[in-house]
Amino acid sequence: MGNSLKIQDYEKLVPDAFHGTSYEQANKIAAEQKFELSRGDNYYLGDGVYFFENSKLSARNWAVNIKKYNRYGILKATIKLGKCLDLNNEEHTRHLRTVEENLRKRNLEGITDGYLINVTAKILGADTVRGTFIKENAGKLFQKSRLYNKSQLVICVRNVDNILTIYLVKGAY
Numbered sequence: 676m677g678n679s680l681k682i683q684d685y686e687k688l689v690p691d692a693f694h695g696t697s698y699e700q701a702n703k704i705a706a707e708q709k710f711e712l713s714r715g716d717n718y719y720l721g722d723g724v725y726f727f728e729n730s731k732l733s734a735r736n737w738a739v740n741i742k743k744y745n746r747y748g749i750l751k752a753t754i755k756l757g758k759c760l761d762l763n764n765e766e767h768t769r770h771l772r773t774v775e776e777n778l779r780k781r782n783l784e785g786i787t788d789g790y791l792i793n794v795t796a797k798i799l800g801a802d803t804v805r806g807t808f809i810k811e812n813a814g815k816l817f818q819k820s821r822l823y824n825k826s827q828l829v830i831c832v833r834n835v836d837n838i839l840t841i842y843l844v845k846g847a848y
Contacts, residue, residue, distance in 0.1 A: 679770070679773075680766065680767065680770040680799060681799075682758050682759060682760055682761075682767070682799050682800075682801060683758070683759070684757055684758050685755075685756040685757060685758075685759050686755070687755070687756045688753055688754065688755055688756075688839070689726075689728055689753065689754040689755075689756065689830060690753045691728065691729045691751065692726035692727070692728055692729075692751070692752045692753070692754045692830055693726060693727050693729075693730060693731045693733065693734035693749055693750070693751055693752075693844070694710075694724065694725065694726050694727075694734055694749070694750045694752065695727075695733075695734035695735055695736070695737040695738030695739075695742070695747055695748075695749050696738055696742070696744070696747065696748060696750070697738070697742070697744045697746065697747060697748065698744070698746035698747055698748045699746075699748075700748070701747070701748020701749065701750055701843060702748060702843065704750055704841060705748075705750060705841060705842065705843040708841050709835065709841075710724040710832075710835055710838060710841075711724075712724055712833070712835065713725065715789065716787050716789040716790035716793060717787055717789050718789045718831075719788060719789060719806075719808065719829065719831075720762075720788070720789070720792055720804040720806055720829060720831035721788075721789045721790075721792035721793040721796055721804060721831060721833070722789075722793055722796075722831075722833060723803075723804065723831035723832050723833040724831070724832045724835065724838065725829060725830070725831055725832075726752060726754065726829070726830045726831075726832065727827055727828065727829060727830075728805075728828040728829070728830055729828070730827060730828075731749055731751075731844060733827045734749045734750075735747065735749060748843060748844075749843075749844040750841055750842065750843055750844065751841075751842045751843075751844050752838050752839070752840060752841050752842070753838075753839045753840040754803065754830060754832055754837055754838055754839065755802075755837045755839055756802070756803050756805065756830075756837070757802030757803055757834065757837045758799065758800055758801050758802045758803070759801065759802065759803045759804070759805055760792070760795065760796050760799060760801040760803070760804045760805070761804075761805045761806075762804065762805060762806030762807070763805065763806065763807060770795065771791060771792070771795055774791060774794060774795045774798075775791050778791070778794070792804055792831075796833055801833055802832070802833055802834040802836075802837045803830055803831065803832050803833060803834070803837060804830070804831040804833065805828070805829070805830050805831075806828075806829055806831075807826055807827070807828055807829070808826065808827045808828075808829050809825065809826045810824075810825040810826075810827075
């Protein structure tokens with residue numbers, strides 16, 4: 676599959692990354708100061724811990740509207756991007772397309788985004804994956820806008836050592 680892409684090791688810190696989960700799980704994570712990775716090829720950005728950059732509201736909406744938790748908690752973390760597969764970088768997305776084409780040539784069917792990212796991130800040794808998620812039927816901000824109503828910057832942390840701080844957000848339940 677060729678490893679033609681070298682991803683940079685970023686020192687950049689993301690100080691405002693939010694994670695929504697159940698109230699019980701949020702308290703456990705805050706007390707233990709550790710996350711467990713979600714694993715599976717159907718996760719949007721592959722295996723990891725998911726955060727919304729700079730959006731406590733998106734973390735709340737995830738916990739309430741998607742996961743349907745009656746009681747939810749929101750955690751705020753500081754993340755070091757480290758070796759980041761950045762899907763807002765055209766060179767990185769081109770590399771993903773190349774990996775996908777090579778997988779298809781091997782007659783692999785049903786390749787999901789998560790599977791493709793897991794394969795690619797493993798090859799590249801990525802600590803994090805960063806991408807913009809635009810909700811289905813988001814619609815444009817206004818008629819002639821190039822911006823969308825519901826886009827979110829998502830960070831998937833594959834290496835939990837890159838989660839530097841974890842705080843329970845007060846009053847978010």
